[in-house]
Amino acid sequence: MDIVTSRPASLLRxxxxxxxxxxxxxxxxxxxxxxxxxxxxxxxxxxxxxxxxHGNEGLVGEWLRTKRDVLVLGVRKSMSCRPNGRSADWIAPGSSNGCAMACAYCYVPRRKGYANPITVFVNIEQIAEALEKHARKLGPKTEPNQVDPAYWVYDIGENGDLSADALVSDNVRDLVALYRRIPNAKGSFATKYVNRELLDYDPQGKTRIRFSLMPQRAAKVVDVRTSPVAERIAAINDFVDAGYEVHLNFSPVIVYEGWRADYAELFAQVADALSPRARAQIAAEVIFLTHNEALHEVNLGWHPKAEAMLWVPKLQESKRSENGADNVRYRTGLKGKMVAIFKELLEQGLPGCPIRYAF
Structure with missing residues (x-):
């Protein structure tokens, strides 16, 4: 199977x-x-x-075609917000699920099974009403935390990539407009896709975009159908100028031979690219890789090259997740050392960039 990085014209068909x-x-x-x-x-x-x-093992060989050619439309039933405390204060009821991109480490396909293309929920007015009601009940944020000093932050893209969703509908535009008018809250989502149509959404500082970054050497293997890392970096200043708050999402951090040198180079690229205005508001979140045994088996059917980087038993240990899944993560003592190394590299390459959390 030919694994390529997709351009906008071919991401969705x-x-x-x-x-x-x-x-x-x-x-x-x-x-x-x-x-x-x-x-x-x-x-x-x-x-x-x-x-x-869903759950059709025969589709594993059609993984990328399914991502590109299939769209699912539904009506969201649950409108509950979940507390978070890391990337956001609250996980919002999403306007979508699944993704047109095909990152090999993504946890979302494990929930529906096999490719999991974009599902868009069409009852956006009900979703927005629930979010506005939730924020109203919270009232002002009286104590700053690592998420944000002034606003309640809602992750509005937990199970997908809103930059890609915006190719399908105006749901994302509506959510940006929603947080523009909610006085005590802002929206947030991570993305690996540069969609410049979002530059016209006028967020007025009330939407935080977290551009996901990793060294291009790793990204070209595991970040399938995403925007090139250099393009994501180059977009940061433009999104800041358009009124977004832009943070850096180093997730997942994957350990492989040469990873330290690659990250040092990545941080230098970011430092060279950032404008003073972007640099003044930048912050980072750091999440080391957690992989999944079932996803590992699925990936072997469509992208075994990625699994050589993601599935490294000599560095990893088993971890049973809260929902009973068999996950693997870097060994406890080793991971602590690697997190410390990452922080030191970031401070050297991008001095003064706050790390909101790292694990």
């Missing part, structure tokens, strides 16, 4: 739309269907259970 029966009752649903008029429409009872798509 929607040929098949799976949709819940109620989708066409919503204006956003009708807008999306009109955007892809030639796509085959297949009605399904639930976006969570699509026979032939």
């Amino acid at each position: 929607v040929k098949t739309i799976y949709l819940e029966p109620a989708v066409a009752q919503y204006a956003r649903g009708r807008e999306i269907l009109a955007r892809f008029p030639e796509a085959e429409r297949i009605e399904v009872p639930s976006h969570w259970n699509i026979p032939g798509l």
Whole structure:
């Protein structure tokens, strides 16, 4: 299989739309269907259970085609916000699930199984209403924390990449507008895709974009169908100038031969690129790789080269997650040393950049 980095024209080429029966009752649903008029429409009872798509091991060889050609439309039922405390104060009920990109380490496919293309929820008004109501009940943020000194921060893109979602609908534009008007909160999402249409959304400092970065040598293997790392770095100043708060998301940090030198080079690239205005507001979050045994087996069917970098038993130990999944992470004593090395490299290459959290 030819693994390539996708450009905007080829990231999505929607040929098949799976949709819940109620989708066409919503204006956003009708807008999306009109955007892809030639796509085959297949009605399904639930976006969570699509026979032939979810849990279909036979699709592993079609991993990238599914990401590119398939779109799922549904109606979000749960509107609850979950406390977080790391990337955000709260995890918002997302406007989407799944992704057009195909990062080999991504945890989201484990939930639905096999590729998990973009699912867009069309009841965006209900999602926005729930978020506004939640923030109103919280009131002002009276004590600063590592997430943000002044605002409650909501991660609005936990299970997808909103920069890619914006190619499908105006949900992302609506969420940016939502946080522009909520006085005590801001939205936040991590991205590996540079979508310059977002520069026109006028966030007025109330949306934080966390550009995910890793050395290009690793990214060209595991960050499949994403924007090149150099393009992400080059976009930072423009997004700051457009009114976004921009942070750096070093996630996942993958340990391989030469990783220290590669990260030192990456930090130098970022330092050279940042404008004074971008540098003044920058901050970082650092998350070392956690992998999954089931995902490892799936990846062997479509991208074994990535698994040579991600699955390294001599460096890793088993960890049972809260939901019962069999994960692996870097060994405890070793990981502490590697986190310390990473922090030192970042301080040397990008001095004064705050690390909001690292683990």
